[in-house]
Amino acid sequence: MSILRSNPSARDAKSYLASFGARPRPVPVPLHSSPPVFTDHQGIRDAQPAVEEPKPSPIVTSILDPVQHRTALVKIQGPFTDRQLDSIARGMVYLQKLGLVSVIVVEQDQVPRGEEGEREVISEETMRVVEALEKQGARTRPVLGAVVRLGPFPGQDSATDHLHATIPEAHAFPSDLAPIRFALRAGEIPVLSPLALDSFCRSTRVDANDVIAALARGMVEAAELERNQNLAETITRPEVDVDLTPMRLMIINREGGVPSYARYGLPHLLVNLDLEYKHIHDTFEESWKATHPTALQNLELAHTCLSYILPPSSSAIMVNHRAPSSLIGNLITNKPAVSSSLPHALLQGNRSLTPNTPTLLRRGLSVEVIRDCAKIDKVKMTRLLEQSFGRVLDSDAFYTRLEENLDFVIILGDYAAGAIVTRETSGSDPSTPIVYLDKFAVLPSHQGDGTVDFLWVALHDETYGLGLPFSSNVNGGKEGRGEGKDLVWRSRSNNPVNKWYFERSSGHVRMGDWVLFWCDAEKRLKTEEGRRASAGLSYVEEWEHGRLARWTDIVPKVPSSWKK
Structure with a gap:
């Protein structure tokens, strides 16, 4: 029903199939060029006729052939109740069926950094997400140790200064992503705690936004490395082929999207980050800091990832936990739930526009x-x-x-x-x-x-x-x-x-x-x-x-x- 409600146009469907549609399998090379020869009990050698393999119909092949898997970086920003987590997990599982595999980083807003026992609480929250996913039939891989490293990427300062993007306080090299790569190849959803290794190889809790930004860069570089090396595994085993380049950045929280002054506090629908990033900061009302305490930090994360890390075709979406099904519609159409160019009077009276309407963010254009x-x-x-x-x-x-x-x-x-x-x-x-x-x-x-x-x-x-x-x-x-x-x-x-x-x-x-x-x-x-x-x-x-x-x-x- 979520797919039907997304009402994709022919162009939307074409775009989706271009990204996720099944690709032709490579033709297997036969191990023997002639039929096997057998010897009966009388010593007479008879050549057995080759048995022709049954050929499935094109329709059956299209159903059984796996989709091309793409990845999404997902921030699950709790705390959430068990029922809320079940709803989120159901959305993640449907996205995986449609070809978008999530790499999840779990955050717990009610546990301040540096508080005693925070590691145990974060680990428990990570396992709650794992259990919710497996309850919905997904295969998961909890990653309770640090994957990223503390500190900015070497030489990153000058490279991002002109883009006015915030430099993440963590980084990852392609070799650090082995747990994530192996999980994705095995058809599992990796679920990570927001941890990083310091210079003494100690694991410490960091902001989940820094972990996601570090993963974004590391996954892009790892994907490029794999393409250049033309790994044999991705050729001989297309069923486990996963493009590590994040196609989506998804932020699932209790706040929803970024409130808009033009919509009297209802969410922005579509944000052109190249043009609107500073303007949204300048028009963010003081009262919204109580109702949307992390909206600007999440906006900053999207700006950092989309401005200089992810390819131009990638997008980010900020969504309330009450509307996980909207992620499916966004995946199919790659559009906001409600068009931002509709007349303001029509938008204000539109029942589809609620506090739970997601905000879609793109790098945009000048x-x-x-x-x-x-x-x-x-x-x-x-x-x-x-x-x-x-x-x-x-x-x-x-x-x-x-x-x-x-x-x-x-x-x-x-x-x-x-x-x-x-x-x-x-x-x-x-x-x-x-x-x-x-x-x-x-x-x-x-x-x-x-x-x-x-x-x-x-x-x-x-x-x-x-x-x-x-x-x-x-x-x-x-x-x-x-x-x-x-x-x-x-x-x-x-x-x-x-x-x-x-x-x-x-x-x-x-x-x-x-x-x-x-x-x-x-x-x-x-x-x-x-x-x-x-x-x-x-x-x-x-x-x-x-x-x-x-x-x-x-x-x-x-x-x-x-x-x-």
């Missing part, structure tokens, strides 16, 4: 707002538009028009995605241009990884969301200062993306082969609501009279950007 057409890299922009739309751009005409009409361009990363907004006018009223979304493009390689939501949120903050506190993101643009403007755009009536547009627009009207969409300026709506108080908005406000007729006059006249 955001740049360009207001001068001369500063656009036309080669990269053309490549982005043509790959995104699958058509040939009429470059000369397109950029000539932008030089006259450009309002601004939003660029994500190195032209991984972009939104082009223009000012369009009519001959009857040239003094009042409309704000028109001319192009909204994402490279195919970034479709389905959250980039589209990052781009739409930035577009919202620069157009119809201007003037509101939750539009003050630091993105190189106006940072929330100014008056919001209605945003208008058009889309072919048969465009499969229209469902996504319907959910994010304030309204739409059909114009033959086109659909015209718009988003109302949110500050104006808020102001009108406040003025009318309990009376509410009327069906058509005074400022709305005539605007639809004006839009339907201007928008169809915007010339095509493509070659015939």
Whole structure:
């Protein structure tokens, strides 16, 4: 049911199968090139005919063939009751069936570091997690000794300083990970206590976040080493092949995700760490330190791992112990439980958005707002538009028009995605241009990884969301200062993306082969609501009279950007 509720699209399913789908087995080399020869009791040698092995059907093979296993680093941040641990363990076991094997580090928040008897309590908590997993049918391997070493990785200081990432107080070399590697190869879930070896080879308790960050780096390096060495074991025994590179960082706790000022304390849905990390710190309210005491430390862990350790395709998720099934949906779709680019009014009234909604975190992409057409890299922009739309751009005409009409361009990363907004006018009223979304493009390689939501949120903050506190993101643009403007755009009536547009627009009207969409300026709506108080908005406000007729006059006249 958790898989069905995740409602994956065709692209989501393709992405999942690309990561976890069964790979073809290597063809075994026969030990004998001819059938065996037997001697009967009379000494006559007869060659026995070869017995043909039965060939299973492709369907049976696909069911019996194992999935490609990937790894996740999981922090189980207790204390939890037995019932809560059972729920968490059930989620971990289902993830393993789907191909994601957990490497678990257990933390106990109620036992301060340095307290007498802490080692015994931590060991007991680790064994409780082991028992909960085995109760659900999993095979486990408790690792009660230290795997990582105390202190930063040698030479790490200078390498991470420019990324503003916190340097872990522990490290691990690939050779230290033998217990974890052997457990994974044996189909077991390793469960570790948060311990590290000091310089005198003494085992001491450390912060679980340091252990996880050390494991992340060590596992990435070990996976790369194995790929380079092309180990014979992974070729001859694909059923135990496990990619040690962590695909997910999962933080399961009692707090849930990181609270958001834009959602009045409900969790952030999708975080672009490259852009939002400092902003989340700056907007974290004092009262949340009581309800979410470890939220910022866990945010810091995700930032450290995703910024400079794990590959760009990896992500982190912070989830309440009450919602472990959401991890399954996230694994299938690689998306947040609720899209962060939906209108704020819709999000606030969405029953799916609760204190238990997970926060999905990605390394993300930088955001740049360009207001001068001369500063656009036309080669990269053309490549982005043509790959995104699958058509040939009429470059000369397109950029000539932008030089006259450009309002601004939003660029994500190195032209991984972009939104082009223009000012369009009519001959009857040239003094009042409309704000028109001319192009909204994402490279195919970034479709389905959250980039589209990052781009739409930035577009919202620069157009119809201007003037509101939750539009003050630091993105190189106006940072929330100014008056919001209605945003208008058009889309072919048969465009499969229209469902996504319907959910994010304030309204739409059909114009033959086109659909015209718009988003109302949110500050104006808020102001009108406040003025009318309990009376509410009327069906058509005074400022709305005539605007639809004006839009339907201007928008169809915007010339095509493509070659015939």
